[in-house]
Amino acid sequence: MKDFGVFRALHGVSFEVEEGEVFGLVGPNGAGKTTTFRILAGLLPPTSGEVRVLGASPGDLRIRRYVSYLPEDAGTYRNITGYEFLEMIAKIYYGKDGEEALELGLKIAGLGSAAYEKMKTYSKGMKRRIQVARALMVKPRVAILDEPTSGLDVLQAREVREIVRRYARELGTTVLISSHNMGEIEATCDTVALIHRGRIITRGRLAELLSSYGARNLEELFISLVGEVA
Amino acid sequence: MNLQAVKVLALKEFRDLIRDPRIFIPFVLSAVIMPVIGIAISTAMQAAITQAVRVQTVAVADLDRTTLSRELVRWLSSKGFTVIEVSGGTLEELSQRAAESGASALLVIKPGFAEALEQGRKPSLDLVQILRDSPLFSLQGLGLADSVREFAARKLLEGKVSYDLVRDPVAVNSTIYMAAKGLLLTRPELLTGLSMAAMLIPLILLSIALVVMQMAATSVAVENEERTLETLLTLPISSYDVLLSKLLGMFAVSMLGTAFQVVGMFAYFYLILTVSFAFTREPGQALNIELMAAPTDITVIALSLLISLFFAAAVGMVIGVLSKDVRVANTLVGPLSMLFYIPALFILFAPSSALGKAAIAVLYTLPVTQPIVAARDMISARLPSEMPVYLVAALALTILIVYAASKLFSLETIATLQYRISSFIARRGALVAKSRKT
Numbered sequence: 001m002k003d004f005g006v007f008r009a010l011h012g013v014s015f016e017v018e019e020g021e022v023f024g025l026v027g028p029n030g031a032g033k034t035t036t037f038r039i040l041a042g043l044l045p046p047t048s049g050e051v052r053v054l055g056a057s058p059g060d061l062r063i064r065r066y067v068s069y070l071p072e073d074a075g076t077y078r079n080i081t082g083y084e085f086l087e088m089i090a091k092i093y094y095g096k097d098g099e100e101a102l103e104l105g106l107k108i109a110g111l112g113s114a115a116y117e118k119m120k121t122y123s124k125g126m127k128r129r130i131q132v133a134r135a136l137m138v139k140p141r142v143a144i145l146d147e148p149t150s151g152l153d154v155l156q157a158r159e160v161r162e163i164v165r166r167y168a169r170e171l172g173t174t175v176l177i178s179s180h181n182m183g184e185i186e187a188t189c190d191t192v193a194l195i196h197r198g199r200i201i202t203r204g205r206l207a208e209l210l211s212s213y214g215a216r217n218l219e220e221l222f223i224s225l226v227g228e229v230a
Numbered sequence: 231m232n233l234q235a236v237k238v239l240a241l242k243e244f245r246d247l248i249r250d251p252r253i254f255i256p257f258v259l260s261a262v263i264m265p266v267i268g269i270a271i272s273t274a275m276q277a278a279i280t281q282a283v284r285v286q287t288v289a290v291a292d293l294d295r296t297t298l299s300r301e302l303v304r305w306l307s308s309k310g311f312t313v314i315e316v317s318g319g320t321l322e323e324l325s326q327r328a329a330e331s332g333a334s335a336l337l338v339i340k341p342g343f344a345e346a347l348e349q350g351r352k353p354s355l356d357l358v359q360i361l362r363d364s365p366l367f368s369l370q371g372l373g374l375a376d377s378v379r380e381f382a383a384r385k386l387l388e389g390k391v392s393y394d395l396v397r398d399p400v401a402v403n404s405t406i407y408m409a410a411k412g413l414l415l416t417r418p419e420l421l422t423g424l425s426m427a428a429m430l431i432p433l434i435l436l437s438i439a440l441v442v443m444q445m446a447a448t449s450v451a452v453e454n455e456e457r458t459l460e461t462l463l464t465l466p467i468s469s470y471d472v473l474l475s476k477l478l479g480m481f482a483v484s485m486l487g488t489a490f491q492v493v494g495m496f497a498y499f500y501l502i503l504t505v506s507f508a509f510t511r512e513p514g515q516a517l518n519i520e521l522m523a524a525p526t527d528i529t530v531i532a533l534s535l536l537i538s539l540f541f542a543a544a545v546g547m548v549i550g551v552l553s554k555d556v557r558v559a560n561t562l563v564g565p566l567s568m569l570f571y572i573p574a575l576f577i578l579f580a581p582s583s584a585l586g587k588a589a590i591a592v593l594y595t596l597p598v599t600q601p602i603v604a605a606r607d608m609i610s611a612r613l614p615s616e617m618p619v620y621l622v623a624a625l626a627l628t629i630l631i632v633y634a635a636s637k638l639f640s641l642e643t644i645a646t647l648q649y650r651i652s653s654f655i656a657r658r659g660a661l662v663a664k665s666r667k668t
Contacts, residue, residue, distance in 0.1 A: 041464050064466040075456030079249035080242060091238045092465055118249070134461070 024189030032198040033178035041069035068140035072147040078120035105137030125156030182218035243479025257487030261494030289328030296344035410611035443546035450550025451559035470636035534601040541597035544631040597624040
């Protein structure tokens with residue numbers, strides 16, 4: 001559970017994600033997705049209950065190296081270049097041996113010569129790509145991506161989705177994605193949890209959930225479940 | 231502490247700030263504004279002095295028309311005044327005529343002037359200063375009254391005793407012995423120059439500290455506003471290292487900016503101090519700063535200044551942590567800058583004797599007040615023997631602030647505090663709007 005003063009943001013959120021899975025947390029705006037992910041990233045403590053990430057408390061300095069978090073709408077530093085930003089991350093994680101991570105980051109970002117320009121000149125899509133690259137270049141065991149395609153147009157969103165799917169598979173990273181875009185979760189995730197008003201209303205493997213509720217897609221499933229809950 | 235990470239993050243901060251030309255605007259502006267103010271003030275002062283010492287045109291209305299009153303008119307001419315005689319009408323009409331004739335003052339010698347002097351009584355005259363522009367630096371009539379007084383005194387004393395003896399009957403050689411320094415100042419007016427030198431340091435400190443504080447607050451508030459803070463807080467480094475690296479990177483930039491300001495400030499004081507009448511220089515014992523402060527003292531003050539600026543940056547950073555955006559940070563910096571203003575003014579104007587030992591120890595320990603009180607004592611007294619301890623204490627206090635800020639630097643605490651501060655500002659704004667309506 002998570003309370004902010006008198007407001008209860010999360011009522012009872014419980015789920016497990018297996019190693020190597022691509023897990024989607026889906027729900028409308030204000031359902032509690034960001035709060036859940038912030039708790040998993042160690043940015044917020046839960047008011048009650050227990051959360052374990054890689055067997056440790058979230059935010060523990062020992063596991064931070066293995067957990068990447070991409071906040072929703074994460075901005076960039078205006079006056080440093082994409083290359084310098086990725087180089088900084090590589091050095092923080094690997095010190096002088098960060099060359100390989102930097103190369104991977106540049107490859108994931110795919111910005112070409114634009115990587116050497118100040119990030120204030122980047123489009124929203126480019127900023128998002130650099131942030132996704134930042135999150136994946138350190139080969140995390142767990143990547144927590146909060147609304148990774150939020151605010152992007154259709155083409156940019158598709159590009160980012162493909163980057164996440166491809167590199168998660170290549171790097172063997174466990175990925176947690178949140179989105180209010182049901183189609184995006186369907187296209188990206190193996191397992192899903194549906195969250196509404198701070199509660200997980202169902203969870204499981206995507207195909208199994210759809211067949212057990214007789215829904216054609218996540219949207220139908222969500223609407224039928226929310227109707228039941230309401 | 232992860233030194234490698236601190237170094238890398240500090241470099242990021244340095245680059246991000248130094249490549250933004252807007253960051254230097256306040257530094258450059260104050261560097262340029264100070265000499266401009268200096269030029270403006272010194273020009274006005276010079277003009278006032280020139281006007282005061284040049285031959286003045288005075289209008290005289292001799293209503294007494296006696297030998298003595300005529301003698302007074304000639305006396306004024308011999309003293310360098312250009313005398314224009316006016317006559318007839320009320321004081322207002324006489325003043326108008328005097329103004330039209332271009333005089334800077336009107337002297338009305340009333341009937342009975344000669345009679346009073348002959349009988350040993352105090353004669354009565356009217357002196358009207360004619361004001362044509364700003365009363366500031368206006369010195370019309372300066373010296374005219376003194377000349378009239380001298381004339382009357384000479385007449386009253388004629389044949390009895392020398393006027394010069396009465397005016398200055400005892401030769402007093404005034405000197406000042408600065409006990410703490412074992413220094414004899416044969417020209418007490420030198421203290422004016424020394425006091426100005428003592429004020430230089432607090433003034434520089436105040437103006438720079440505020441800019442540094444503003445820069446630190448903005449830098450951290452931007453991390454909040456741009457949502458880059460969340461990323462930083464999930465990197466494999468402690469929040470203390472994150473804050474320390476921000477502080478170091480930002481401090482390096484502010485030191486570069488400070489160089490501009492110091493140059494501007496020195497230019498300002500140079501312009502002010504070179505105005506001829508500001509203070510008198512005397513060969514061998516002029517405003518020789520080395521006479522008043524040993525090189526070690528100046529090094530100590532410089533160290534203290536650095537710590538103080540670092541402290542200002544740390545305070546700014548705490549403000550930034552508590553601000554969800556740049557607007558809130560700017561709102562908070564104003565009132566909190568009083569932290570620097572009030573103690574500085576207090577130290578400048580409160581005599582040391584009014585402060586107890588405990589209060590002096592506190593002033594020497596707080597990074598906000600340390601360089602100000604130390605600068606004052608360096609000039610007028612002596613730095614305390616415990617100064618190294620005070621320097622370490624001030625540094626420790628600054629590090630403590632950074633440590634405390636790092637404890638605040640969790641999203642949970644920040645979100646709660648930011649919510650409270652924003653609500654407070656919103657409530658205050660609503661109250662102000664309501665009171666304006668009513």
